[in-house]
Amino acid sequence: MNGADRHGNDAWRARSLAAVWHPCTQMKAHETLPLLPVARGEGPWLYDFDGRRYLDGVSSWWVNLFGHAHPRINAALVEQLQTLPHALLAGCTHAPVVELSERLAALAPPGLGHAFYASDGASATEIALKMSFHYWQNRGQPDKRGFVSLAGSYHGETLGALSVTDVPVFRATYDPLLLRNVVVPSPDARRAAGGRSLHDVTVEAANALEDHLEEHHATTAAVIVEPLVQGAAGMVMHDAEYLRRARALCTLYGVHLIADEIMTGFGRTGTLFACERAGIAPDLLCLSKGITGGYLPLSCVLSTDDVYAAFYADDASRGFLHSHSYTGNALACRAALAVLGIFEDDGVIAANRAKAERFTARAAALAAHPRVRHFRHLGMIWALDVDTDRPDFARRFFAAALERGLLLRPVDRTVYFMPPYVVGDDEFALLCDGTRAILDAE
Numbered sequence: 039m040n041g042a043d044r045h046g047n048d049a050w051r052a053r054s055l056a057a058v059w060h061p062c063t064q065m066k067a068h069e070t071l072p073l074l075p076v077a078r079g080e081g082p083w084l085y086d087f088d089g090r091r092y093l094d095g096v097s098s099w100w101v102n103l104f105g106h107a108h109p110r111i112n113a114a115l116v117e118q119l120q121t122l123p124h125a126l127l128a129g130c131t132h133a134p135v136v137e138l139s140e141r142l143a144a145l146a147p148p149g150l151g152h153a154f155y156a157s158d159g160a161s162a163t164e165i166a167l168k169m170s171f172h173y174w175q176n177r178g179q180p181d182k183r184g185f186v187s188l189a190g191s192y193h194g195e196t197l198g199a200l201s202v203t204d205v206p207v208f209r210a211t212y213d214p215l216l217l218r219n220v221v222v223p224s225p226d227a228r229r230a231a232g233g234r235s236l237h238d239v240t241v242e243a244a245n246a247l248e249d250h251l252e253e254h255h256a257t258t259a260a261v262i263v264e265p266l267v268q269g270a271a272g273m274v275m276h277d278a279e280y281l282r283r284a285r286a287l288c289t290l291y292g293v294h295l296i297a298d299e300i301m302t303g304f305g306r307t308g309t310l311f312a313c314e315r316a317g318i319a320p321d322l323l324c325l326s327k328g329i330t331g332g333y334l335p336l337s338c339v340l341s342t343d344d345v346y347a348a349f350y351a352d353d354a355s356r357g358f359l360h361s362h363s364y365t366g367n368a369l370a371c372r373a374a375l376a377v378l379g380i381f382e383d384d385g386v387i388a389a390n391r392a393k394a395e396r397f398t399a400r401a402a403a404l405a406a407h408p409r410v411r412h413f414r415h416l417g418m419i420w421a422l423d424v425d426t427d428r429p430d431f432a433r434r435f436f437a438a439a440l441e442r443g444l445l446l447r448p449v450d451r452t453v454y455f456m457p458p459y460v461v462g463d464d465e466f467a468l469l470c471d472g473t474r475a476i477l478d479a480e
């Protein structure tokens with residue numbers, strides 16, 4: 039092997055397949071599906087080791103808000119690196135975690151003033167479930183231990199989070215290990231058809247939730263939802279009215295509402311948090327992914343004064359004795375502060391609104407493609423279902439997109455664009471035109 043080959047794509051692919059067990063992957067699939075070895079990132083582009091570039095149309099699994107290697111986040115991290123990369127958060131505190139907690143409390147829906155940190159989205163879900171269960175124990179209602187989630191829900195893949203996840207491909211094998219939970223119908227807006235309005239779909243799903251809570255509220259701790267968009271189900275969108283009804287029902291029946299904004303948070307649905315669009319505040323709010331702009335693992339659960347107060351006692355066991363070694367990592371918190379600074383200083387939410395309008399107009403020809411069903415858009419998310427019988431559609435599309443310099447990973451037969459917010463009109467056009475060309479060839 040000459041020098042160039044040793045540092046080229048093929049060499050990295052071979053070494054990776056020998057040593058790395060990749061996530062969410064049947065490794066044998068890589069016998070025919072090549073891995074993309076990424077050498078560096080710049081703005082919305084990723085570059086491989088042979089010098090080709092790929093437009094990151096999925097924000098690297100929905101985390102990368104402002105493009106790769108953003109100068110402002112880079113600078114904040116370099117500075118933090120030289121002062122304090124990390125210190126434990128039990129018995130200690132530091133400026134980035136304090137400042138981030140204050141800012142999140144000020145920006146989140148009202149009343150969520152207490153921030154508990156972890157690293158990944160699934161850990162935030164675990165924390166929210168444990169907090170809710172423990173809250174009811176502390177309040178003298180130990181029978182309230184059940185959880186309710188929506189059909190098609192996805193809240194992560196650790197055992198607790200998987201228990202409230204309803205995506206068979208992730209859940210089925212581990213089902214015997216999981217907590218029993220209840221799944222209620224999703225208010226999936228695509229079901230508004232054949233004489234049923236969006237309002238009908240919304241009310242029917244809310245009524246099903248009400249029927250369940252009316253009968254089982256005494257044994258239910260919390261309802262967990264992905265507000266406005268169920269991502270892993272295939273960017274399944276619903277009306278904000280469902281959230282208002284779910285909030286009212288949870289209040290009426292004395293059940294927590296957990297909003298999992300791990301994907302929808304930080305501007306993805308057009309407001310900083312999706313709950314804003316419904317004008318509701320949950321009891322527990324889970325955040326992660328975009329929180330550090332795609333730099334470092336960080337997640338957070340914001341809770342109300344009422345939840346926090348239930349744990350505040352002389353008795354240690356009434357406290358929330360949960361931790362991870364990297365809870366509140368200073369570098370990650372500092373990246374998150376830089377992200378919030380960019381939102382504020384660059385007027386990102388307003389700029390995205392104008393951009394999204396232009397992008398949606400640009401997607402009209404794709405939306406009208408004969409294979410496209412249910413084209414939908416919210417904030418900085420565009421999704422469509424493809425009319426195809428091919429069970430391997432997602433894999434084939436991924437490979438075809440890479441050949442066109444586009445990084446897109448359909449969820450089953452749903453193709454979606456969730457680009458970094460720095461993507462421009464011409465780049466968005468590449469996503470639309472590339473997708474049309476791939477569908478033409480299907």
Ligand SMILES: Cc1ncc(COP(=O)(O)O)c(C=O)c1O
Nearest residue numbers: 158159160192193194269300301
């Ligand atoms: C809504 C939602 N919740 C939880 C998670 C889990 O996050 P993580 O993959 O960081 O564990 C995800 C990840 O896609 C998500 O979309």
